[in-house]
Amino acid sequence: MTNNLTSCDSKLEFERDGVELARGLLPLVDVETIRDTFMQQVESDRLALAADDKLAQNDILSQYPRFMQPHRRRDLSAGLVARKTMVDARITQIVTRLIGAAHGAQSMFYFKPPTARGQAMHQDNYFLRSNPETCLAAWIAIDDCDGGNGALSVVPGSHRMEVVCPEESDASESFTRGLVRPPEGMTAVQTEMNAGDVLFFHGSLVHGSLPNTSLDRFRRSLIFHYVPTASKEISRWYLPMTDLSTGNDVFIGEAGGGGPCGESWEGGAH
Numbered sequence: 600m601t602n603n604l605t606s607c608d609s610k611l612e613f614e615r616d617g618v619e620l621a622r623g624l625l626p627l628v629d630v631e632t633i634r635d636t637f638m639q640q641v642e643s644d645r646l647a648l649a650a651d652d653k654l655a656q657n658d659i660l661s662q663y664p665r666f667m668q669p670h671r672r673r674d675l676s677a678g679l680v681a682r683k684t685m686v687d688a689r690i691t692q693i694v695t696r697l698i699g700a701a702h703g704a705q706s707m708f709y710f711k712p713p714t715a716r717g718q719a720m721h722q723d724n725y726f727l728r729s730n731p732e733t734c735l736a737a738w739i740a741i742d743d744c745d746g747g748n749g750a751l752s753v754v755p756g757s758h759r760m761e762v763v764c765p766e767e768s769d770a771s772e773s774f775t776r777g778l779v780r781p782p783e784g785m786t787a788v789q790t791e792m793n794a795g796d797v798l799f800f801h802g803s804l805v806h807g808s809l810p811n812t813s814l815d816r817f818r819r820s821l822i823f824h825y826v827p828t829a830s831k832e833i834s835r836w837y838l839p840m841t842d843l844s845t846g847n848d849v850f851i852g853e854a855g856g857g858g859p860c861g862e863s864w865e866g867g868a869h
Contacts, residue, residue: 610696610697613697613799613801615755615756616755616756616758617755617756617757617758617759617800617801617803617804618753618755618758618798618799618800618801618804619693619697619798619799619800620790620792620796620797620798620799621693621796621797621798621799622793622796623793623795623796624689624690624693624739624795624796624797625687625689625739625795625797626795627794627795629684629795630739630741630794630795632680633680633684633739633741633821634741634742634819636676636677636680637666637669637677637680637708637710637741637819637821639676639677640666640675640676640677641663641664641666641710645662645663645664646664647672647675648666648667648668648669648672648675648677648678648708649664649665649666649667650664650665650666650667650859651859652664652665652774654774658716658774659712659713659714659715660710660715660716660774662712663710663711663712663715664710665707665708665709665710666707666708666709667705667706667707667859667860668705668706668707669681669706669707669708670682670685670703670706670841671706677708681706681708681821682706682841682846684739684821684823685703685706685823685841685843686703686841686843686846690737690739690797690823691825691843693737693797693799694735694737694799694825697735697799698732698735698825698826698827699827699828699829700827700828700829701735701825701826701827701828701843702825702826702827702828702830702840702841702842702843702849703823703824703825703840703841703843704727704729704734704824704825704826704833704837704840704841705727705822705823705824705837705860706821706822706823707821707822707823707860708819708820708821708822709818709819709820709822710817710819711748711749711808711811711817711818711819711820712811712817713748713811713812713813713814713815713816713817714810714811714812715749715774715810715811716771716772716773716774716810717749717772717773717774717807717808717809717810717811718773718774718775718807718808719765719768719769719772719773719775719777719778719779719807720752720754720778720779720780720781720787720805720806720807721765721775721777721778721779721805721806721807722762722763722779722802722803722804722805722806723736723802723803723804723824723860724762724802724803725762725763725764725765725777725779725857726834726836726857726858726859726860727802727824727826727833727834727837727857727860728832728833728834728854728855728856728857729802729826729827729830729832729833729854730830730831730832730833730854731829731830731831732826732827732829732830733801733802733803733826734802734824734825734826735799735800735801735802735824735825735826736798736799736800736802736822736823736824737797737798737799737822737823737824737825738751738797738798738799738800738820738822739795739796739797739820739821739822739823740792740793740794740795740796740797740798740820741794741819741820741821742794742816742817742818742819742820743792743793743794743816744790744791744792744816744818744820745789745790745791745792746789746791746809747811747812747813747816748811748812748813748816748817748818749808749809749810749811749812749813749818750789750790750791750792750808750818751790751792751798751806751807751808752787752788752789752790752806752807752808752809753787753788753790753798753800753804753805753806754781754782754785754786754787754788754804754805754806755785755788755804756782756785757781757782757785757803757804757805758800758801758802758803758804759803760782760803760805761803762802762803763779765777765778765779766778766779766780772809772810773807779805780805781805782805785805787805802824824837825843826840830851831851831852832851832852832853832854833851833852833853833854833857834853834854834856834857834858835853835854835857836857836858836859837857838850838851838853
C-alpha cells in the first residue's frame, strides 16, 4: 500500500489491510453542513458536547475540544446532524459489506486547529471492548488533510495483532497518554484525504496522527464506530448503542474496562 491510500471495494483487500478508503463518499454540500453546524456549536457552547479532557487553559484544544457522542443530543443541531450521518446509507452500506449488520456505538467530532497536538498511535477496540467481534471506524474528512495539518497515519495489516496495553506517549506530540507501537516489520502510511472522503478501518488497526503544524488549516473530522449486531458486550461508555434502521436504543452486556477514546494528559503535562 502506497503513501496515498487507494480506494477499493474488495472485502479481501480489507481483510488483508484492515483499512479501506472511500473517495468522495459524501458530497461537499453535505460536508459543509456538518462543518458549519459543528463550528456554530463550538463557538456558541463548546462545553455542551466536550470530552472530559484535562487540558491546560492555554492549550488550543481547550478552546476546540473534541466532542463525544454528539448523536445522543437530539436537542442540539450538531446532535441531529451527527445522528443523521451515522445512519446515512452511503456509509452504512459499506459498514454492512465489511462487518455485516451493525449498530452505531459512538460518534466523535475532532476540530484539530493549527498548533493542536495529535493523538499517538492506538487501537480503537482497546477502548470499546466490543466482544466477540471488534468495532469498525468510519472516519470522515471534513477538511482536506495531509501530514501538514495532522491527517491520520495507519499501519496496514496491523489489525491482525492482538489489542495490547498502551505504553506512555510523548506529551509534546499527543494529547492522549497511550501509545501502541506498530508490529515489527510494519510501517505507518500517511493518509492524504479530501473533504468528503471516508476512511473505514478495523478496531485493532494501529493508527494515530501527529500535530497540526500548518499555519491556517483545521483538520476537522466526524468519526463513527460501529459494532456487529452479533456483539455480546461492549464497554459501558458506549451504551446505549443505536439501531441503524429504527434509531432506537440498543443495550447489550457491559464489558469490563474500556472507556472514552483516549485518556488525555493532565493540564500542563506538556
